[in-house]
Amino acid sequence: MSQLLLDEMFSGIIAEQLRAKGHDVLAAVADPALAGLADDQILAHATAASRALVTANIKDFILLDARYRAASQAHAGLILVSAKTFPQDRTFTGAIISALSALLDQPSQIQPGQVLFLPRR
16 A cells, blocks of 8 residues: 655645545644655655655656666655646645545555656546
């Protein structure tokens, strides 16, 4: 079963709702040790905890992914959330919960080193 860590731009409500559906999801905003960490540190933490990282910070994390690949390292997975696919409006939280839940319900789990854009459901 895939485990997720939500980067700090995502509300803790998203993690709570996904946990209520039986998924293992943590939110950086709910953990004082993770709030405010630099991008490379949050990815390293997620990797050490075997959690795929969900982030909307595509530009910076694509570069970090390239750094991991160049060093022949694998993170636990990156799930990128595009602002074009998920506009920041009143439907944002519900749409993210729905899309992540659908992704986590699939039998093909997120693989180490995998990078994917979250599809809208």
